[in-house]
Amino acid sequence: MSLRIGRSGLVGRASASFPIPGSPEGTGTDLAWIDDFWSKAGEHIFCREDDGALILPPNRVYKVNATAASLIAYLKRGGKVAKLKLPSAEAQRDTALFFGDLASLYRGDEPVNGTVSAETYSFSFTRLPVLGEIALTYRCNNACRFCYAGCGLTKSLTPFLTRRPARPTADYKHIIDIFADEAQIPFFSFTGGEPTLRSDLEELIAYAQQKKLITNLVTNGTLIDAARAHALKEAGLGSAQVSIEGPSADIHDNLAGRPGAFTETLAGIKALQEAKIPTQTNTTITRANLAVIHQMPAYLASIGIHRFAMNLFIPTILGEEADRLFVSYEEIGPYVDAVAKEAKKLGMTFFWYSPTPFCNYNPIARGHGNKSCAAADGLLSVAPDGSVLPCSSWDEPIGNLFSQSFRDLWFSEAARFYKEKRFAPAPCTSCESFVACQGACPLYWRYTHSEPSGFKKT
Structure with missing residues (x-):
């Protein structure tokens, strides 16, 4: 049972306030804390099965695999981890580690359980708006x-x-x-x-x-x-x-x-x-x-x-x-x-x-x-x-x-x-940082009638 979170870019706009539950008691095979965490934070955690977008407040975007998306959807429907019949000790451990890292991300801390990995950003990171x-x-x-x-x-x-x-x-x-x-x-x-x-x-x-x-x-x-x-x-x-x-x-x-x-x-x-x-x-x-x-x-x-x-x-x-x-x-x-x-x-x-x-x-x-x-x-x-x-x-x-x-x-x-990002200035599209940077704001370039000068070609 593999549960993964891919981490890439953030979409920054207006922020919503949210509660910060305390740290979990344990992240080995102990699952008792997860339902308590979810009762406090669940209404502020969103996951779309459509594109695997995990959205945490105020507006942080991650990708999760299908197993993780299904598990979050189960909790959103009112399900309880305590009632899950996990098939093995390994699945129980994976679930504990996943929610431990999810709780860390929610609080704004660095996850340490190994379920979060860097994912190369692409223009199709999400299919729907955030x-x-x-x-x-x-x-x-x-x-x-x-x-x-x-x-x-x-x-x-x-x-x-x-x-x-x-x-x-x-x-x-x-x-x-x-x-x-x-x-x-x-x-x-x-x-x-x-x-x-x-x-x-x-x-x-x-x-x-x-x-x-x-x-x-x-x-x-x-x-x-x-x-x-x-x-x-x-x-x-x-x-x-x-x-x-x-x-x-x-x-x-x-x-x-x-x-x-x-x-x-x-x-x-x-x-x-x-x-x-x-x-x-x-x-x-x-x-x-x-x-x-x-x-x-x-x-x-x-x-x-x-x-x-x-x-x-x-x-x-x-x-x-x-x-x-x-x-x-x-x-x-x-x-x-x-x-x-x-x-x-x-x-x-x-x-x-x-x-x-x-x-x-x-x-x-x-x-x-x-x-x-x-x-x-x-x-x-x-x-x-x-x-x-x-x-x-x-x-x-x-x-x-x-x-x-x-x-x-x-x-x-x-x-x-x-x-x-077809609006990006021509020099930006050949820059090694283009996929993440995307040429910044096109309205800026429209006003200045200029292009970036410090880009690095790929």
Whole structure:
């Protein structure tokens, strides 16, 4: 009885909070601890028999063999390891070792039992998406200078995004059905725009919970008071990610495009925390906050945040504003390392979201995991009108879930263009790191009209 886990790249997006059970008592032939571990962690562990994708929170992806996938499916159906009639002592030992390593991976520890092996990454590592997001509206009460959807901005590469009309509640329930039943993703985010502008947000969260999906809310936090936070909690919201662009009002408000936004965001974070909703933050790194991002860990810790993320501004806007905010791949590395160093000192969890060329900044070597482009691959991104975008920042839909079936769309020629990374700059395709790096973000190259210069040919 062979149970194996293959380890490769990670898909990084918004994170969901999860419980951390203690270490197992033993991993020899003792199986008694497994059912207890599963009772605490099982609802946050997902395995698809369709493609063998094992998905652990917040968004780590592994591959398991058919035996392991079947065993996890058995537990998901309410089965108990204690009731299994394993055919031999060897099978009992393999089961104990497998779950010992699974428990280690779940906790974020290095597995030691030998059931985890490196697996060469390929563009078909998963057949179905790992994460989903629904932009419920492109309306927003802020006017962020770096907004990918052009909310509140006049000069944008993607102005039509703001004109994609929102749909009624029933239509988004249909999208949630697709997420659960066809895409088979375990968790997804409500985004925008600002999703809290929708009065039906709580109804949609509750519906997703009925479908056994874990939800995350990506928000600026400014419209969340104690009553709204309580309503979100009661609806079943799994976690929230709040955008905060600097450690002070002058920096944050400047980037958010509205005086007073910083104070309102802090109040929103406090309301979410008091409602016991697991909350982390995200900061978009631009030229306007680059000099102070190393201060973010200490500031966030001071307001009770222990998990936070950052991403690099990728311009979807034209003109001088984009030029003023732009930070290049060549210079970002030391700043990310400085943030990671401060976070480690404070015992905080830091997520780096953005893909970068390995020749400029290798996220795997620095412990951030593989942040290659997930466009129309690991990510299923849905615009307010049902259009499926390669990612929330990319303005070229591959179809629409209100007029096409998910399978026809997801496995279409348009989707394969992104899955096979045909957009990668020519020098990247001959680089020894291409399969893992995948040329980083194509929107970056579209903006800069350039190509990587530090690649190594195979």
